[in-house]
Amino acid sequence: MDSLKVLLSKPSGVADGVSVWEWSGSALDEGDEASKWFKEYIGKPSRLVRFNAASETRPVDPGYARGHNIMFSDEYPFMLLSQESLDALNKLMKEPVPINRFRPKYLFFSFQAQNYISCASFTCPQRHSCSWLRTVFGRHMDENENRHKLVMSTCKVQVQECYLRSPFCISCKNVPTINQDTATAGPEPNETLMKVRSDKVLRPNDKQQGRIYFGLNLVCKESTEGNSKMVKVGDPIFVIQKVSSAAEAAA
Numbered sequence: 001m002d003s004l005k006v007l008l009s010k011p012s013g014v015a016d017g018v019s020v021w022e023w024s025g026s027a028l029d030e031g032d033e034a035s036k037w038f039k040e041y042i043g044k045p046s047r048l049v050r051f052n053a054a055s056e057t058r059p060v061d062p063g064y065a066r067g068h069n070i071m072f073s074d075e076y077p078f079m080l081l082s083q084e085s086l087d088a089l090n091k092l093m094k095e096p097v098p099i100n101r102f103r104p105k106y107l108f109f110s111f112q113a114q115n116y117i118s119c120a121s122f123t124c125p126q127r128h129s130c131s132w133l134r135t136v137f138g139r140h141m142d143e144n145e146n147r148h149k150l151v152m153s154t155c156k157v158q159v160q161e162c163y164l165r166s167p168f169c170i171s172c173k174n175v176p177t178i179n180q181d182t183a184t185a186g187p188e189p190n191e192t193l194m195k196v197r198s199d200k201v202l203r204p205n206d207k208q209q210g211r212i213y214f215g216l217n218l219v220c221k222e223s224t225e226g227n228s229k230m231v232k233v234g235d236p237i238f239v240i241q242k243v244s245s246a247a248e249a250a251a
Helices: 032-042 083-091 190-196 246-250
Strands: 013-020 023-029 078-082 106-110 132-137 146-153 168-170 213-220 236-243
Touching: 078 083, 083 106, 083 190, 083 213
Parallel strands: 078 106
Antiparallel strands: 013 023, 078 213, 106 146, 132 236, 146 236, 168 213
């Protein structure tokens, strides 16, 4: 198929009845050319839409990050995952899976190799109670501090000394099981994750919902304060604090 080019300028068309999970509203329609392209590629009637931040809002769960908004992402603006976490998971499976099964916005490599399958390999063991972190991107800090390196970014985001508050990321039940090259589905990696990263394993005293946790959801504190700087591949990431609740992370 020919490449589809979408203008960065704001489209004039509006599409009503757009929905993502619990949210529904109107969005900006990218036009008939984009619609035709996706219809031919997917084989179903489709419209390409852009979130209209001028008229719509979609807040992050206020129980975790009050005052933050998202657009068409799942539940949070960012998802962070470490190469060490993926490597540790793949050692438990017969066939390894690539990072695209989990679609993180940020993939990082830790300079402190740990034999853990953690929420994001921030040196938290499998059963560690630490589920909230405050981190900073791109800031100069002492070499002895918890230092990690961003090795992949699927988006460019404006942040400045960005303190990130993060709950466990609930892994999708279907998307990670689909081979993105062949579109075929299988039981992995969810079958293995259910054994080592389920709520039954990580939160045995809580009400069980059959959830799988892999990676960290993030929001950026600085983005709500008007400060910004570009995050890029190769930036260092530092863990500056580990806390046990959303309230402590927001402080």
